[in-house]
Amino acid sequence: MFAPPVDRPLTITTETVRSEGAVTRRFVARRTIRFAAAPDGYRVAVTLDMAAPGEEDSDPAGLLRSGFARLAGRTVVLHLDRAGAVTSVDDLPATWRAVVDGMAALAPTGSDPETRQRAARVRAIVAALAAQPEAAQRRMIASLVTPLIAPELVAEAATPAPPRAVRVPATSIYGKAELDGLRAVRTRGDGIEVSVSATGPIAVTTQEGSASAAITLETLRRIEPGTGLVVESREQVETLAPDGSLQSERLTVTRITR
Structure with missing residues (x-):
C-alpha cells in the first residue's frame, strides 16, 4: 500500500562522490516534495532547492541529474495514481526543455583534443535525450520521485524468502556490464531493507592488449512500511583495474528527512 504523508514537506538530499585516481568530484542535490490527496491518487509538488553540477560528462544518468540543476528554484507538479505510479507531469514540454538546456550548458569549452572529445560526448548524449518521445520525457522527469516510492517492496517483505x-546492470569508467549477484529482502525493527551485492568482469584494452577488469556493486534501500517510501538508499560501485588496483569508486546516498 502506498500512503505518503500529505500536506507535509519532505526534504530529499542526494549526494554522489566519484573518485578516479587522485581526482574526487562531489554532486549534491536537494529537493522538497509535498504530497496532496487527489481524486485518483496523489498530486506531488517537487521544488529543487539545490543542484550543483558534478557529473557532467560521466554517463547519461549523471548528465541528466546535472541537467536538473536548471530546475533549481522551480516547482514541478506530478500526478500519481493510488499505487504511486506517475501518470502525468504539468507543463511537461517547458520542463523538459529547461532540463535539456541545462544539460547542453554542461559541455566543456576548450580547444585541446581531450576537451573537444568530452564536449562531443556531452552533445551526443544531449541530442539523444532531447529526441526522446513524450513518454520517455515523462519517465525521466518522474525520476525526481519514482526512486522514493516502493510499496511493492512492502508487499514482498510480507512473505519472507x-x-x-539476480543479474543487474552497472556502469563504470570502462563502460557498462551485467553483473551476477544476490538480492535479499529483510524486515527489521525500523523498517524493510532490500540489498543487492553483485560483481562481474568487463573487458578493457590496455597497452599490452585485451584484459579483464572487475566491477562490484552494493546497493541498500530502507523502506518505511506504513508509507511505502524509500527513506534511504545507498549505491556503491567500485571498478578494479586489470592489475587489481582500485581504479574508480562512486557512492550515491539519498535520504528523506521530515
Whole structure:
C-alpha cells in the first residue's frame, strides 16, 4: 500500500562522490516534495532547492541529474495514481526543455583534443535525450520521485524468502556490464531493507592488449512500511583495474528527512 504523508514537506538530499585516481568530484542535490490527496491518487509538488553540477560528462544518468540543476528554484507538479505510479507531469514540454538546456550548458569549452572529445560526448548524449518521445520525457522527469516510492517492496517483505540470484546492470569508467549477484529482502525493527551485492568482469584494452577488469556493486534501500517510501538508499560501485588496483569508486546516498 502506498500512503505518503500529505500536506507535509519532505526534504530529499542526494549526494554522489566519484573518485578516479587522485581526482574526487562531489554532486549534491536537494529537493522538497509535498504530497496532496487527489481524486485518483496523489498530486506531488517537487521544488529543487539545490543542484550543483558534478557529473557532467560521466554517463547519461549523471548528465541528466546535472541537467536538473536548471530546475533549481522551480516547482514541478506530478500526478500519481493510488499505487504511486506517475501518470502525468504539468507543463511537461517547458520542463523538459529547461532540463535539456541545462544539460547542453554542461559541455566543456576548450580547444585541446581531450576537451573537444568530452564536449562531443556531452552533445551526443544531449541530442539523444532531447529526441526522446513524450513518454520517455515523462519517465525521466518522474525520476525526481519514482526512486522514493516502493510499496511493492512492502508487499514482498510480507512473505519472507531466502536471497535470490539476480543479474543487474552497472556502469563504470570502462563502460557498462551485467553483473551476477544476490538480492535479499529483510524486515527489521525500523523498517524493510532490500540489498543487492553483485560483481562481474568487463573487458578493457590496455597497452599490452585485451584484459579483464572487475566491477562490484552494493546497493541498500530502507523502506518505511506504513508509507511505502524509500527513506534511504545507498549505491556503491567500485571498478578494479586489470592489475587489481582500485581504479574508480562512486557512492550515491539519498535520504528523506521530515
